[in-house]
Amino acid sequence: MTTTQFSILSALGSGSSLTMIELAQAMMMDRTTLVRALRPLLQNGFVASKPDRWVNRRLQLALTGSGRVKLDEAMMHWRAAQDEFERKFGPEQAAFLRRELFRVTRDISNT
Template structure:
């Protein structure tokens, strides 16, 4: 019997189904973003810093609804790659992040790949289904204040 049949069958647990769907969507975006050497999480951080920067780590964590410790861990590779920098004054406890010129260039290049991933999902799911899905995701996200 083909094992893929079992892997593609929905579980009776809603949480597991949502996690599986999240993993599948993440893989799609990561594939499209591969030429930019970014994963979707890294792209998202660059996008938010670009739109909001300079921005403190705490404010960024609130904006993207991510635990501050997890965020700091995810920012390190971007800093080490020279894509973001801390522009706060020396000794300041409040880091202010912004994209470097390399970060802006990488973000803009990756944005084209991200748009292709967006279009792929819209075509795959259909615009109406994607609108319903987005509404449902917002409702699910509202479960936790």
């Protein structure tokens, strides 16, 4: 699983379905890139897609039961990586680096 795929599962992990447009906006990526990252998740049954009940051409994406299991597994690895990051850099430096990464991401998405 790629970091992008992990982020997709996490975004869908809240329990509500999202349209492709909503997910692309949440992920700050164009639709083509999202489709490429999403394809294996759909093929492996981690994400399900169905037509929107209001707009037939729009797809709703949702995490499946097996997608929830995969997300939980991946989350354990993510937490372990975060804990190691904290140990190596210390809590203050790690918090500073996270703030800077979020700032850079926000600044890029606003341009």
